[in-house]
Amino acid sequence: MLLPGDARGLDPYSASASNVADGSRLAALYDVLVWSDPSTGTVRPQMAESLVSDAGDTSKWTLTLRPGITFTDGEELNAEAVRVAWSTHLRPELRSLGMTAVRNVKLTVVDKLQLRIELPSPNGNFDRMVSRLLNFIPSPKTLVSLETIAASTRAPVGAGPFKLREWAPKSHMTFDRNPNYWQNGRPYLDSVTFRVNPDTPGAARIIDEGKADVTVSTDALLIGDARKRGLAVGDIPLNGGQMIAFNMSRTPPGVKTPRAFANAELRRAVVLSLSAAEIDKLFYEGIGAPAKGIFDSTSRLASIQLASPENQPAEATRLFMQVTQNGTKPLELTYAVPDSPKARTIAEFFRTRVDELSKGSVKLKLVVEDIASFIKRTSLDGDFDAAVFQLWADDPEPALYQFLHSQAGFSNVTGYNNPTVDEALRLARLNTDTDRRSEAYTRVQVELNKDLPFFVYQEAVAAYVCDPKITGLQLFNDGLLLFDRIGVRK
Known part of the structure; x- marks a missing residue:
């Protein structure tokens, strides 16, 4: 399997569980408690037998595990192991992105296979939160x-x-079949090698x-190249997308200088400098999907009438002149970019466009780093003014709440802070009814179009691309693979 970068780590606390980062590596190593099925919008059990809320009270949930599951060190996967794994997200030294999912949550081991979960407030979509943030459970021996x-x-x-055999940094990881895997007869493969492939655009040709x-x-x-070549492709539309994210308040430790993009007029100036349709034509040969905002255009939870503003060059210049x-x-701002050919090329275009429309008064200084360093800079340290960012979410919950x-x-x-958005996100999290969730997310859309904390230029999609002899590929969440069912047709 080709992936664009190496992992920061293979524990659930430092790794990035997104689709083109470490999510599939983690799924191969840890399996999952539950998984979100993009084809149905439902959350399905895997190592968990069930994850359900009390009738009429979504602040109380019960996780029931399947019996007979063991870690590769012989330890048992039981309710106590899950309690310890989830509680470990709270250790401040780890700076885990899963911390907010278990903050102020009471976890009680009911018996060997049942964990009682009491949330600080009702959440009708807590199972989605588990799927995205709490899914990977390591052996308790590793968490001492x-x-x-x-x-x-x-x-x-x-x-x-699978279990790790070797890790050659910046080259590959090889995993071997777990002979004691809980599903008899699975996995079907003897081994899986994850290879770092800097030539991301050439992946279809390589396959x-x-x-x-x-x-x-x-x-x-x-994805388009793969289809032309007759490769097997399975894709899913997602919320989120490719975007420029503006740092409005986050600073590294010890830095107190206000962020330039705390100025709403500067954010609006950059957004109005750009056109999603033009970017699609220049960099995606017009076969992509220019974004209208952070929601998938086919989503039942979005309003297609609420497109984000963009492409007003004269107004952009006026705002740049006003701000500077x-x-x-003049302003010189850091623009963080992951080290990939497409990201660098689009970033150069953004830099040039802003320079032109600001008449040289706003300079974007590109900071290009490998994916692991880029994630640390943006997600953990907040050390940037603007950054390329990608968000993928089969359902808005919990990804948009987290974002x-x-x-x-x-x-x-x-560092976005809008009380109206906070309340709308709370209501969307509380409800499972589509109409009520849509009402809440409409309020979110209206505020985002005013505040412009980011500019989404390409709608999100995730796809597997493979040799037609590969079978059993199942995407889940934002485009991860379940490795227990993958095989090779003979």
């Missing part, structure tokens, strides 16, 4: 201390279909040449 947790980043112990078997991609061009006092107070709520912690990479 910060030292054992640190060791597990390179020597993980899970209960999944077509027989030099790899599968990749997961969010690039419309790569006719160029007498936009003022109390979401590290996952709110922009």
Whole structure:
């Protein structure tokens, strides 16, 4: 399997569980408690037998595990193991993105296989939160201390279909079949190698040449190339998308200088400088999906009438001149970019466009880093003014809450703070009814169009691309793969 970058770690606390980062690696190692099925919008059990709320009270949930599951070190996967794994997200030293999912949550072991979960407030979509933020359970032996947790980043112990054999940094990881996997007869493969592939656009060609078997991609061009080559493709539309995220308040420790993009007029100036349709034509050959905002255009929870503003160059220039006092107070801002050819090329276009329309008064200085360093800079340290950002969500919950709520912690990479949005996100989280959720997310859309904490230029899509002989590929969540069912047709 080809992936664009190496992992920061293979523990659930430092790794990035997104589709083109570490999510599929983690699924192979740990399996999942539950998974969100994009085809139905429902959350389905895997290692969990069930995850259900009390009738009429969505602040109380019960997780029931399947019996007979063990980690590869022989420890048992039981309710206490899940309690310890979830509680570990709260350790401040780890700076885990899952911290907000278990903050102020009471976890009680009822019996060997049942965990009682009491939330600080009702949440009709807590099962989706588990699927996205709390799904990967490591052996309790790896969680005894910060030292054992640190060791597990390179020597993980899970209960999944595969276990780590070797990790050659910046090259590949090889996983071998777990002979004691809980599902008899599975997995079907003897081994899986995850290979770092800097040539992301060339992934379809590499697979077509027989030099790899599968990749997961969010690039419309790569997906289109795969279809032309006759490769197998399975894609899912997602909320989120490719975007520029503006840092409005987050600063590294010890830095107190206000962020330039705290100025709403500067954010609006950059957004109005750009056109999603033009970006699609220039960089996606017109076969992508220019975004109208953060919601998938086909979503039942979005309003297609509420498109985000963009493409007003004259107004952009006026705002740039206003912010920089006719160029007498120029700005030089850092623009963080992951080290991939497409990201760098689009970033250069953005930099040039802003320079032109601001008449040289606003300069974007590109900071290009490998994916692991980029994630640390943006998601953990907040050390940027603007950044390329990608958000993928089969359902808005919990991804949009994590991205936009003022109390979401590290996952709110922009530092966005809007009480109206906070309340709308709370109501959307509370409800499972589509109409009520749509009403709440409409309020979110209206506020985002005013505040412009980001500019989404390409709608989100995730797809697997593979040799036609590969079978059993099942995407879940935002485009991860379930590895227990993958096989090779003979």
